[in-house]
Amino acid sequence: MLRQLSISNYALIDSAELVLKEGFTAITGETGAGKSIMLGALSLILGQRSDTSAIRDKTQKCVVEAHFYLNGYHLEQMFEEADVDYDVETVIRREILPSGKSRAFINDTPVTLPFLKDLSQKLIDIHSQHQNLLLGDGLFQLNVVDIVANNKDILQEYQQKYQVLRELERDREEIMQLNNQQKADRDYWDFQFNQLQSAELQAGEQELVEQEAEQLSHVEEIKLALANAGVLLNEHEFPLVDGLHQVVNEIKKISNFLSGGEELLSRLESVYIELKDIADEVSVKASELEFDPVRLQRLQDRLNLIYELQQKHQKDSIGELLELKDDLESKLFSLDSFDEKLRKLDETIAKEKKIVGNMASQLSQSRKEVFDKIERTITNQLHELGMPHARFSVEHELLKEFTRSGADEIRFLFSANKSGVLADIPKVASGGELSRLMLCIKTLLSSAKGLPTIIFDEIDTGVSGEIADKMGRIMQQMGNSIQVISITHLPQIAGKGQHHFKVFKSEESDRTVSHIRLLSNEERIREIAGMLSGAKLSDAAIHNAKDLLKN
Incomplete structure (x- = not known):
């Protein structure tokens, strides 16, 4: 308190x-x-x-x-x-x-x-005048029933399960929309994937093809250069290999008694061996290298395909094209497996819907059990409040769909007159009747809420x-x-x-x-007397105030 x-x-x-x-x-x-x-x-x-x-x-x-x-x-x-x-x-x-x-x-x-x-x-529950308007609000009426029925725990559990169901249903809507959108894109994805698949791209391929094509494009220049090098190394009037070999022989004669001679000889022998090996390799390359226009055309066609795919898909490398191919393959697989995923999701939704339905039925039953108590309590109090012919009824209808509050629609119906037709409270209740109705409901709620x-x-x-x-x-x-x-x-x-x-x-x-x-008691008498007669207190007002307090 x-x-x-x-x-x-x-x-x-x-x-x-x-x-x-x-x-x-x-x-x-x-x-x-x-x-x-x-x-x-x-x-x-x-x-x-x-x-x-x-x-x-x-x-x-x-x-x-x-x-x-x-x-x-x-x-x-x-x-x-x-x-x-x-x-x-x-x-x-x-x-x-x-x-x-x-x-x-x-x-x-x-x-x-x-x-x-x-x-x-x-x-604390504070009732202000504008709350009388809530008497026509369906959620307020349903809340009244739930408080009287002490449905707090079961309603909270129901709402948690209902939230799970709604999230599953939203997931289903989203994947259905996504699937429909993807179906419209399927032919395009198929075309893109098949194009990349048929290209049989290999990681690192582009650099190798570009290198070989570059070599074949300049094969004549390369052969000429290799031939000239070969002449200088082995066939010239003074071949470099033979000349260096002679230098090695001359140094070998004096290496034993020349300071640092052995080291110098070792270095010359190493250079000679390396130069001779180079001369042999130049000779081999010169003999192997031939202009192959068919091979060159095939390489250029391959590069043109790679460049075309990169430009089309706005990618900078074969690696990125391969990632795109994998992504397209994943999307196509997702489309192919959609029916199975949808079947499993529908099974889960059906299971959760059954749980929600059972709990909604429990809520409905709990609510129905207090309808008579609510109607009887409020009607009796309305009679005590000077409305002897007042009737109050709780109308109930089961909804076809679940809501966050269950599957029930509640309507409070009221009639102040003996021959009046029960109708929604805002349509038939006057201001004073609204006040009395709300007092009855608040009385009922205060005892139920504790x-x-x-x-x-x-x-x-x-x-x-x-x-x-x-x-x-x-x-x-x-x-x-x-x-x-x-x-x-x-x-x-x-x-x-x-x-x-x-x-x-x-x-x-x-x-x-x-x-x-x-x-104080005396002040209360004067205050209530003033409320009865106004600023000027009369003896009658004082007397009436004392009677009110006495009673």
Whole structure:
């Protein structure tokens, strides 16, 4: 439950503190006094986005702090998973800095807004007037049924399985689209692959072919050069090989007594051997090398094919062309094996769909089991709230397709009149009837959820007199099991509160300031009397106020 709320430097509030207790608490005040400001500050504690326009003094930070008593609500694991210290007396603080930056703390540990929101949903339910519009929303209605049926765990498990199924179905759609697109490209891929396959390209081939073609293109020049070299080495008037051989013989004569002679001889002999070997190789090459126009043409044709393929596919080497061929082969294989992959995927989808279907059936059955309880509880409360002929019904229809919420479509139907036809709530309910319907639903939800605190923000809109009195009694009864706080403009409801706060404003130093304080018994009488008769308190209003409080 909410034990204390402190607000500083927020909107019209300089500083305010509410010490709250168990049971039913009423909050009243004139229009514009700042009741909605208090809820705005509390919404920061519940993880709503901050706004620097709410800071009263732009040079100071705004701080909102709430103290909660958490005993018995089994939130220890949630705190542990978020690495936040758990305390039965937990303090949540939200700060808005003048720069616009916002910070949130739980027991002085910084936390994220998503965690703050998750936690706050387990602590407080705030009903504001616009929530009455949710009565016509299918998801809200389905959520009501699930809360009453205590379907949280099975719904969470269903949604996990449903997500798996949806991802598999999306995968199937994607591979079907890809396959259809690839089928359109198949003939082109086939042509490209067959062209590369028939080329029988070999890694490193291009360099060898280019080298041989270059040699054959210059064969006459090469033969002439080799012939000249051969003459100089062996057939010239003074052959180099023979001349060097003579030099070796001359040095050999003196190598024994010439300083360094043996080393010099060894070097000359090595040069002679190398030169003789070169002369032999030149002779062999000269004899082997012949102009072969057929071979040259074949090499040039091969190079032309390689160059053409490289230009066509915008590749720089045979290696890249071979990679392209492998990629095309992989795509063609994927197309050929598509039917088998699709069959296996369909089997998996069918298996998951069966699981999802079974869980959806469990959800449907669980929901159906509480329809009668919801209809009976809300109808009986509507009768108590001055609508003796009101009828409330839950209409159910099974959907043909699974949704994230299951396979059920829920509609709340309502009729306020004895002869009226049951219809969707927004079509037939007046403002006051909407308020009473929402109070009945919130009463039902608060008992099913086990929430520590529920806050009603003028849920009594459109009602008065005896109906307001009965609405107050319902809130009073709710206060026996949970903490109920009602911001109200009706004396009949305010009079039912065990505790009563008043919000008011004053003019201080040319500025308006909102205040809130707990009223004493005497102050409550005057406040409620004022709500009955206006600014001028009459004896009758005082008497009526005492009766309201007494009752």
